[in-house]
Amino acid sequence: MKESTIMKIHYGTALASVGLVAVHILMRLTTGFSDSLSYENVLANYQSIPYVVMLELILILLAVHGFNGLRVILLELKQGRVYEKAVSYGCVVGMIALIGYGSRTIIMTNMGMS
Amino acid sequence: MAQVSSIAEEQAPNPLSASKSVLLRISRFNPETDESNKFMEFSVPYQKWTTVLEAILDVKKHFDHSVAVRYSCRQATCGSCGMLINGKPRLACFTKISELNSDVVTVEPMNNFPVIRDLAVRFERLFDTHHKIKPFLIRDDTELESNEKEFLQSPEELENFIQFANCIKCGLCNSACPTMTTDSSFVGPQALAQAYRYVADSRDKGKDSRLDIIDESHGIWRCHFAGSCSQVCPKGVDPAMGIQFLRGYLLGFRS
Numbered sequence: 001m002k003e004s005t006i007m008k009i010h011y012g013t014a015l016a017s018v019g020l021v022a023v024h025i026l027m028r029l030t031t032g033f034s035d036s037l038s039y040e041n042v043l044a045n046y047q048s049i050p051y052v053v054m055l056e057l058i059l060i061l062l063a064v065h066g067f068n069g070l071r072v073i074l075l076e077l078k079q080g081r082v083y084e085k086a087v088s089y090g091c092v093v094g095m096i097a098l099i100g101y102g103s104r105t106i107i108m109t110n111m112g113m114s
Numbered sequence: 115m116a117q118v119s120s121i122a123e124e125q126a127p128n129p130l131s132a133s134k135s136v137l138l139r140i141s142r143f144n145p146e147t148d149e150s151n152k153f154m155e156f157s158v159p160y161q162k163w164t165t166v167l168e169a170i171l172d173v174k175k176h177f178d179h180s181v182a183v184r185y186s187c188r189q190a191t192c193g194s195c196g197m198l199i200n201g202k203p204r205l206a207c208f209t210k211i212s213e214l215n216s217d218v219v220t221v222e223p224m225n226n227f228p229v230i231r232d233l234a235v236r237f238e239r240l241f242d243t244h245h246k247i248k249p250f251l252i253r254d255d256t257e258l259e260s261n262e263k264e265f266l267q268s269p270e271e272l273e274n275f276i277q278f279a280n281c282i283k284c285g286l287c288n289s290a291c292p293t294m295t296t297d298s299s300f301v302g303p304q305a306l307a308q309a310y311r312y313v314a315d316s317r318d319k320g321k322d323s324r325l326d327i328i329d330e331s332h333g334i335w336r337c338h339f340a341g342s343c344s345q346v347c348p349k350g351v352d353p354a355m356g357i358q359f360l361r362g363y364l365l366g367f368r369s
Contacts, residue, residue: 004329051125075331076297090358 013065046109059102069093125267126364131160160211182232193284198222203273203286224289243305252320271316278311280349299332303343303353310356
């Protein structure tokens with residue numbers, strides 16, 4: 001993939017994350033702050049399908065943005081063909097693993113398996 | 115008698131009467147024999163128009179001829195005498211000692227360049243990256259095949275890139291760039307500014323190939339826009355602005 005395409009995704013995920021995380025934080029205002037973080041209320045959030053979809057989107061956006069940012073930092077830290085391939089593939093694997101684990105948590109909680 | 119002596123003193127021309135002296139600290143390093151650099155100090159007289167290069171040449175002439183320094187034109191045209199002067203990348207021939215407002219002038223080789231000896235550095239990486247971005251007009255036709263003898267251009271079209279054509283390849287921008295310090299494969303602000311110089315040239319048809327060259331993992335996207343390249347450029351080229359314009363092409367904001 002061209003670097004410009006990757007960076008378009010990088011900037012796009014950053015902007016989208018800011019928007020969705022803002023909605024996520026505003027949702028905390030619907031109840032009192034301490035109430036919104038109580039165990040029952042957090043679990044209740046996962047029963048709302050639109051909210052679950054938004055959480056899943058935030059997870060994907062932040063994972064893509066974060067791991068690409070990590071890749072860029074590591075590429076600037078050290079150079080070398082083998083190292084750069086390891087960093088690039090490592091970050092893709094890490095991103096997929098994080099999204100997989102986070103999605104598992106979201107789905108299990110939604111299904112009442114917590 | 116005393117009055118006569120005093121008048122005589124006033125009338126006698128003294129070439130050093132208006133000059134001050136400055137402590138010139140020169141970094142000495144020979145990679146073949148030394149493990150690290152050390153500084154040699156010289157007290158050098160200067161006038162308000164004396165440049166740092168002239169002071170270094172004065173040291174070479176009167177104190178130590180073995181000081182290694184690269185220079186040529188002495189008028190900020192050849193780009194040979196770039197060095198760190200009191201910690202900032204500057205041209206030695208374009209920097210007056212009186213403008214530094216310091217009693218001590220420390221000169222060191224430029225950062226991000228391998229040192230040959232003392233103040234002289236290798237330019238291979240700069241020339242390689244400069245060459246990589248194809249610093250020439252790319253066209254399907256040539257002057258010989260065309261009916262016209264010149265590739266005509268309006269003053270407005272010239273205005274788009276003329277600032278970037280002032281680059282003298284002195285390397286000060288690459289020396290100041292923080293990314294160049296950590297990323298040994300980064301193409302650098304000098305080459306990126308020159309890429310824009312040709313991309314913005316209405317006579318050039320090689321925009322896509324040049325954008326492909328800089329659109330890679332150690333290309334234009336590794337610039338963090340510190341802006342230090344533009345701050346140190348002695349010719350007002352503003353590489354940071356050129357880099358942002360190039361990003362505009364790659365992001366689809368410019369065509």
